[in-house]
Amino acid sequence: MSPRQALGEGFRHVFGRLPEGIWSAPGRVNLIGEFTDYNDGYVLPLALPFSSMASAARRDDDLVRVASAQRSESGEFSVVEAATDKLRPGATMGWASYVLGVIWALRQAGAKLGGVDLVIDSDVPIGAGLSSSAALECSVALALHDLYGLSLSRQDLALVAQRAENEFVGVPTGIMDQTASLLCRSGHALFLDTRTFEVRQIPLDLKPVGLTLLVVNTGVKHALGNSAYADRVRDCRQAAKELGVPALRDVAPENIDDALAKITDEVVRRRARHVISEQSRVLEVVRLLESGRPAEVGPVLSAGHRSLRYDYEVSCAELDTVVDVALANGALGARMTGGGFGGSAVVLVGFAKTEAVTMGIAEAFAARGYSPPQTIEIVACDGASRVA
Ligand code: GLA
Numbered sequence: 001m002s003p004r005q006a007l008g009e010g011f012r013h014v015f016g017r018l019p020e021g022i023w024s025a026p027g028r029v030n031l032i033g034e035f036t037d038y039n040d041g042y043v044l045p046l047a048l049p050f051s052s053m054a055s056a057a058r059r060d061d062d063l064v065r066v067a068s069a070q071r072s073e074s075g076e077f078s079v080v081e082a083a084t085d086k087l088r089p090g091a092t093m094g095w096a097s098y099v100l101g102v103i104w105a106l107r108q109a110g111a112k113l114g115g116v117d118l119v120i121d122s123d124v125p126i127g128a129g130l131s132s133s134a135a136l137e138c139s140v141a142l143a144l145h146d147l148y149g150l151s152l153s154r155q156d157l158a159l160v161a162q163r164a165e166n167e168f169v170g171v172p173t174g175i176m177d178q179t180a181s182l183l184c185r186s187g188h189a190l191f192l193d194t195r196t197f198e199v200r201q202i203p204l205d206l207k208p209v210g211l212t213l214l215v216v217n218t219g220v221k222h223a224l225g226n227s228a229y230a231d232r233v234r235d236c237r238q239a240a241k242e243l244g245v246p247a248l249r250d251v252a253p254e255n256i257d258d259a260l261a262k263i264t265d266e267v268v269r270r271r272a273r274h275v276i277s278e279q280s281r282v283l284e285v286v287r288l289l290e291s292g293r294p295a296e297v298g299p300v301l302s303a304g305h306r307s308l309r310y311d312y313e314v315s316c317a318e319l320d321t322v323v324d325v326a327l328a329n330g331a332l333g334a335r336m337t338g339g340g341f342g343g344s345a346v347v348l349v350g351f352a353k354t355e356a357v358t359m360g361i362a363e364a365f366a367a368r369g370y371s372p373p374q375t376i377e378i379v380a381c382d383g384a385s386r387v388a
Contacts, residue, residue: 003053003121003123004022004053004387004388006069006121007019007022007053007055007069007119007121008022008055008388010055010067010069010077010119010121011055011057011117011119013077014067014077014079014117014119015057015065015117015119017057018057019055019056019057019117019119020056020057020058020147021055021056021143021146021147021386021388022053022054022055022056022386022387022388023053023054023056023139023140023142023143023146023384023385023386023387024051024052024053024054024139024384024385024386024387025051025052025054025134025135025136025137025138025139025142025181025182025383025384026047026048026049026050026051026052026124026135026180026181026184026381026382026383026384027047027048027050027051027052027124027125027130027131027132027134027135027181028045028046028047028048028130028131028134028176028177028180028181028184029045029046029048029130029213029215029337029338029344029346029378030043030044030045030176030180030337030338030346031044031045031046031189031204031213031285031297031301031337031346032044032278032281032282032285032300032301032304032335033045033176033278033279033281033282034278034304034308034312034314034335034336034337034338034340035232035236035274035275035278035308035312035314035340036174036194036249036275036278036279036282037173037174037175037176037194038172038173038174038233038236039236039240039247039248039249039275040194040195040246040247040248040249040250041193041194041195041247041248041249041275041278041279041282042191042192042193042194042279042282042283042286043176043180043190043191043192043194043282044189044190044191044192044202044282044285044286045176045177045179045180045184045189045190045192046180046184046188046189046190046204046378046380046381047180047181047184047186047190047380047381047382047383048124048130048215048378048381049378049379049381050122050123050124050125050130050135051122051123051124051135051139051384052120052121052122052124052132052135052136052138052139053120053121053122053139053387054118054119054120054136054139054140054142054143055118055119055120055388056116056117056118056119056140056143056144056147057116057117057147058114058115058116058147058148059114059115059116059117060114060115061114061115062083062084062085062114062115063081063082063083063084063115064081064082064083064084064087064099064100064103064115064116064117064118065079065080065081065115065116065117065118066079066080066081066096066099066100066117066118066119066120067079067080067118067119067120068095068119068120068121069119069120069121070121077119080092080096080099080100082100084103084107084113084114084115085107087100087101087103087104087107087168088104089101089104089167089168089170090168090170092168095120095136097168097169098133098136098137098140098164098165098169099118099120099136099137099140100168101137101163101164101165101167101168101169102137102140102141102144102160102161102164103116103140103144104164104168105160105161105163105164105167105168106141106144106145106150106160108163109152109156109160109163111144111148111150111152112148113144113148114148116143116144116147118140118143120136120139120140122135122136124136125217125374127221127342127343128217128219128338128343128344129336129337129338129339129340129342129343129344130215130217130338130343130344131177131180131181131338133165133169133177134161134165134177134178134180134181135181137161137164137165137178137181138157138158138161138178138181138182138384139384141157141160141161141164141182142157142182142384142385142386145157146386154182154183154383155179155182155183155197157178157182158175158178158179158181158182158183159175159178161178161181161182162174162175162178165178171229172229172230172233173229173339174194175192175194176192176194179192179194179199180192180383181383181384182383182384183199183383184380184381184382184383185201185380185382185383186379186380186381186382187203187204187205187379187380188201188202188203188204188380189201189202189204189289189380190202191282191286195247195249200286202286202289202290203289203290204289204294204380205292205294206294206348207379209294209295210350210351210352211294211295211332211348211349211350211351212348212349212350212351212354212377213346213347213348213349213377213378213379214326214346214347214349214354214357214358214375214376214377214378215337215344215345215346215347215375215376215378216322216326216344216345216346216347216361216373216374216375217343217344217373217374217375217376218316218318218319218322218342218343218344218345218370218373219318219370219371219372219373219374220316220318220319220341220342220343221342221343228314228340228341229339229340232271232312232314235267235268235271235272236248236271236272236275238265238268239263239268239269239271239272239275242262242263242264242268243259243262243263243272248272248275248276249279251272251276253276253277253279253280256273256276256277259272259276260272260273260276270310270311270312270313271311271312273307273311274307274308274311274312275312277307278304278307281300281303281304281307284300285297285300285301288300294348295332295348295350297332297333297348298331298332298333298348299332299333300333301333301334301335301346301348302323302327302333302334302335304335305323305334305335305336305345308335308336308340309336312340314336314339314340314341315336315340315341316340316341316342317368318342318365318370318373319336319340319342319343319345321361321364321365321368321370322334322336322345322347322361322373323335323336323345323347325357325360325361325364326345326347326349326357326360326361328360329353329356329357329359329360329361330349330350330352330353330356330357331347331348331349331353331357332348332349332350333347333348334346334347334348354377358375361373361375362375
């Protein structure tokens with residue numbers, strides 16, 4: 001049975017009828033532009049071949065009922081039920097809060113919604129820095145959008161999903177993940193200006209030039225709710241305030257030294273240095289890809305990792321091991337990706353070196369007593385869509 005058929009079957013089992021449709025939304029890996037999205041900056045993610053799927057059907061009343069296709073240990077589906085007009089931020093915990101949060105945020109945006117039955121499944125690794133939560137939010141947002149004939153743009157839907165995460169779940173993330181899940185195209189990375197919402201599809205033609213991207217999941221769970229993410233957001237706001245600009249995005253890279261000299265706190269200064277220099281790295285990667293020089297992207301990725309490791313301090317020993325070992329085995333570039341403190345790294349490598357890099361990382365993890373990492377070769381996929 002295909003995953004779609006299994007989901008339809010799960011829906012029939014839980015709700016005693018067939019879903020009206022199935023919607024799918026991918027996770028993402030960010031190529032470069034880390035922790036810039038809450039500074040109004042640039043990002044460059046691509047969609048992964050892993051996604052969240054939402055099977056859904058409207059109801060005649062105002063109830064939302066949602067179940068995960070991943071059954072509990074007893075083999076039962078547990079169903080979370082709520083009245084759509086009684087949803088309140090903070091009242092629900094766990095994965096269901098992302099689903100209920102989207103319904104709450106759609107209603108806040110003025111959408112006229114009735115009730116809905118949902119069964120969700122996902123193969124996006126959880127806690128791996130690959131946006132499993134945004135994938136879940138976006139699959140549900142698109143399902144509700146289509147079922148209730150709303151006419152929101154994909155950008156508006158991304159904002160709705162982000163609001164669900166920020167206000168309903170309570171994590172102060174930026175807009176990158178939801179935009180990537182909804183707007184990415186296969187064979188491309190998505191250049192997004194998070195201030196203006198301008199997007200550009202950047203060709204990522206690696207295969208013809210003998211290159212590939214690896215995602216290495218360290219298996220170290222990051223907790224985005226972790227106060228460290230919020231601490232960094234606060235540091236960046238403080239830096240912008242001291243510099244008298246609306247956001248760190250407003251500091252031109254050529255003025256970086258003058259700007260940094262004005263920041264009194266040493267830690268805040270390093271946070272700002274990461275964000276301002278990362279902006280230039282995104283533009284540099286876009287320029288290289290658009291001029292057909294993808295191999296030269298490698299050193300820019302590695303420079304990004306050093307900045308995240310020493311200035312932004314969001315890496316960890318396992319991620320540093322992946323990057324160091326990948327480079328020592330001939331990778332062109334490597335960096336941690338996503339929210340940090342664990343999760344995944346992205347590696348740019350030539351075909352001839354892929355095996356050496358993969359083996360080298362596995363051996364280094366074993367030698368250090370870390371759990372085995374998961375390394376996969378990825379291609380850039382399409383964003384969210386209705387699949388049945
Ligand atoms: C998480 C957040 C994003 C972004 C990244 C870091 O994935 O959800 O908004 O801030 O971390 O770049």
